[in-house]
Amino acid sequence: MRFVLMLPRIILGSLVLFAIGVMLYGVLMRYVVLPVTDWLNLDPPDFFWVEEVGEMALAWLTLLGAAIAVKERSHFALSLFVHRLPRGGQAVVHVAHNLIIAAFGGLTAWLGYQLVLLNITLTTPALEINMGWLYGCAVAGGILMLLYALDAARRPHDPDHSFADVRE
Amino acid sequence: MILLLTLVTFVILLVLSLPIVFALGASAVVGLLASGLPLQQLGSTLVTASQNWVLLAIPSFVFAGSLMERAGMSTSLVELARAMVGWLRGGLGMSVIVVSYFFSDICGSKMAEVSALGSALMPSLKKAGYRPEDGASLIAAGTAMGMLVPPAIFMIVISEVTNQSAVALFLAGFIPAGIIGACLCLVVLAQAHILGWPRDTRASLSRLLLALKNAAVPLVIPFVILGGFYMGAFTATEAGAIVALYAFIAAKFYYRNVSWSEVFELSYQAGVLTGVVIYLLAVATIFQYLLGISGAPEFFGHLLAPLEGERWLFLTGVAVMTLLFGMVLEGLPAAVVLIPVVFPIATKIGVHPVHFDIVQTAAVGIGLFTPPLGVGLLMALRFADISVGQHVRAYVPYLLALLAGLMLIICVPEFSLFLPRSAGLIR
Numbered sequence: 001m002r003f004v005l006m007l008p009r010i011i012l013g014s015l016v017l018f019a020i021g022v023m024l025y026g027v028l029m030r031y032v033v034l035p036v037t038d039w040l041n042l043d044p045p046d047f048f049w050v051e052e053v054g055e056m057a058l059a060w061l062t063l064l065g066a067a068i069a070v071k072e073r074s075h076f077a078l079s080l081f082v083h084r085l086p087r088g089g090q091a092v093v094h095v096a097h098n099l100i101i102a103a104f105g106g107l108t109a110w111l112g113y114q115l116v117l118l119n120i121t122l123t124t125p126a127l128e129i130n131m132g133w134l135y136g137c138a139v140a141g142g143i144l145m146l147l148y149a150l151d152a153a154r155r156p157h158d159p160d161h162s163f164a165d166v167r168e
Numbered sequence: 169m170i171l172l173l174t175l176v177t178f179v180i181l182l183v184l185s186l187p188i189v190f191a192l193g194a195s196a197v198v199g200l201l202a203s204g205l206p207l208q209q210l211g212s213t214l215v216t217a218s219q220n221w222v223l224l225a226i227p228s229f230v231f232a233g234s235l236m237e238r239a240g241m242s243t244s245l246v247e248l249a250r251a252m253v254g255w256l257r258g259g260l261g262m263s264v265i266v267v268s269y270f271f272s273d274i275c276g277s278k279m280a281e282v283s284a285l286g287s288a289l290m291p292s293l294k295k296a297g298y299r300p301e302d303g304a305s306l307i308a309a310g311t312a313m314g315m316l317v318p319p320a321i322f323m324i325v326i327s328e329v330t331n332q333s334a335v336a337l338f339l340a341g342f343i344p345a346g347i348i349g350a351c352l353c354l355v356v357l358a359q360a361h362i363l364g365w366p367r368d369t370r371a372s373l374s375r376l377l378l379a380l381k382n383a384a385v386p387l388v389i390p391f392v393i394l395g396g397f398y399m400g401a402f403t404a405t406e407a408g409a410i411v412a413l414y415a416f417i418a419a420k421f422y423y424r425n426v427s428w429s430e431v432f433e434l435s436y437q438a439g440v441l442t443g444v445v446i447y448l449l450a451v452a453t454i455f456q457y458l459l460g461i462s463g464a465p466e467f468f469g470h471l472l473a474p475l476e477g478e479r480w481l482f483l484t485g486v487a488v489m490t491l492l493f494g495m496v497l498e499g500l501p502a503a504v505v506l507i508p509v510v511f512p513i514a515t516k517i518g519v520h521p522v523h524f525d526i527v528q529t530a531a532v533g534i535g536l537f538t539p540p541l542g543v544g545l546l547m548a549l550r551f552a553d554i555s556v557g558q559h560v561r562a563y564v565p566y567l568l569a570l571l572a573g574l575m576l577i578i579c580v581p582e583f584s585l586f587l588p589r590s591a592g593l594i595r
Contacts, residue, residue: 009436012436012439012440012443013432013433013435013436013439014435015439016227016231016435016436016438016439016442017432017435019224019227019228020227020228020231020408020409020412020413023224023228023405023406023408023409024409024410024412024413026406026409027402027406027409027410030406031402051221054221054224054405055219055220055221055224056219057224058218058219058220058223058224058227058442058446059215059218059219061218061227061439061442061443061446062218062442062443062446062447062450063214063215063218063443063447064439064443065439065440065441065442065443065444065446065447066189066443066444066446066447067443068439068440068443069440069443069444069447072440074440074441074444075187075188075189075190075444075448076187076188076189076444076448076497076498076500076501077185077186077187077188078182078183078185078188078496078497079185080183080185081183082184082185083185093184093185096184097184097185097186097187097190100181100186100190100194101186101187101190104190104193104194104197107197107207107210108210108211108214111207111208111210111211111212112211112214112215114208114211115208115211115212115215134215134219135211135215137215138211138214138215
């Protein structure tokens with residue numbers, strides 16, 4: 001169970017390192033290998049997929065990162081008066097926040113699923129990856145956001161799950 | 169009507185402290201439903217807006233910055249700055265400004281920068297006899313100026329929002345940051361004489377060389393970025409990857425003080441921050457689309473019409489709006505909500521897009537450190553352990569220096585345009 005809970009964290013960290021690795025591969029090919037093959041009159045290396053994979057990794061990074069940021073309370077919020085409300089009032093606002101976020105996550109996942117169905121017959125130009133994988137990030141990120149927000153909504157009195165005091 | 173409904177929903181949710189991105193998202197859903205547009209647009213925009221090659225520079229710069237900070241490179245920069253200017257009256261104060269300039273280069277996030285500089289400099293400032301409010305002012309003003317020193321996440325985002333080259337914008341930032349830095353140094357010099365700030369003993373040549381040697385590793389980065397961009401050698405995204413690799417090698421094999429698990433933890437944190445930033449940009453795209461079709465640009469056009477006669481007046485008006493937005497909402501949300509609406513008016517009256525972006529970047533930087541709400545300022549005050557009320561009087565000269573620097577950047581477009589133009593990136 002602990003591993004399952006850690007999984008999004010592991011995937012997100014690995015995605016960052018993977019994306020940087022892919023970009024470095026592109027840099028190496030473009031600035032080192034390509035001039036050498038040019039000079040030796042050999043076939044140029046094929047690295048046009050780098051952009052495709054990098055962009056897809058970023059889409060996954062964004063949607064998963066945004067969901068995890070709900071759990072980590074890392075999204076920007078404005079703190080005006082909610083933190084001065086009585087405990088009960090704060091709890092109500094807290095539950096309402098997380099229900100709105102859960103609904104937004106659910107909507108994203110559902111819309112993402114429609115897009116997966118719509119694009120499942122298409123492939124990317126370089127590596128011919130099924131486009132369903134690209135839009136799958138909205139499904140995965142949406143579901144994760146829904147789960148994290150519902151989990152936070154269950155604990156209205158836990159100060160670690162409130163957005164209101166982010167700026168304090 | 170739709171505009172009103174969308175904006176009212178946004179403001180209510182914002183005031184109730186719902187994270188800004190969800191306030192934007194929820195009001196966009198309300199707006200889409202009210203105008204009878206398909207919700208599907210939301211799903212596809214979220215994915216396509218985040219699938220972007222230029223924005224891929226963000227995770228690598230954030231990762232590189234936090235890795236270098238963890239390896240302790242800020243300390244060596246502080247030592248170098250002290251050795252260089254510490255012997256002047258108020259030299260330690262000036263070294264805060266100098267360090268902010270160079271440190272901004274390696275640190276992607278303003279909050280990380282305030283916390284790194286606050287913890288590295290505040291004890292030395294206090295020990296040298298600076299009042300806590302002066303220490304906080306120096307760190308806040310220096311970091312606000314550092315907003316213009318690349319690679320800033322904000323610059324990558326604003327280049328995307330206004331469809332400009334991120335590299336051109338990076339190059340454009342160096343001189344304006346120097347101009348604001350010079351204004352701040354003048355204030356420090358004056359304050360030092362008025363308040364009798366101490367001076368360090370003059371550093372011996374060997375101490376200066378030792379400090380330079382220790383700071384050489386982080387100092388390579390601004391030169392690589394400036395030189396590489398100036399010669400058109402690589403794109404912002406490629407520079408991000410190269411800087412990340414450099415930071416990794418420096419931390420792992422030169423400083424040898426960052427474990428593998430810390431490297432992974434930092435990559436995870438870079439992932440979360442990337443998610444926050446790009447998701448905000450993606451959600452705001454739908455919000456902007458709604459504002460666009462419901463007449464917000466025309467509304468702002470009318471509002472700013474009296475200022476359109478003079479470019480500097482227009483830029484000042486917009487900069488004040490951005491500054492206030494940046495103070496209340498933080499920089500990035502301000503950029504994605506306000507700037508796309510006013511940008512077309514700026515280009516229409518002949519303001520150069522890169523000049524516009526640099527002015528807005530400077531304004532957002534100052535906004536983050538403007539009392540009473542600027543979130544960067546609040547963080548700097550936390551390190552000094554004082555309240556906004558205790559601090560504000562001491563901060564006024566610095567705030568005025570920042571604003572004077574901003575006005576200089578507004579009135580002299582060449583400060584922003586000289587470097588990218590001579591590199592052939594803009595006309």
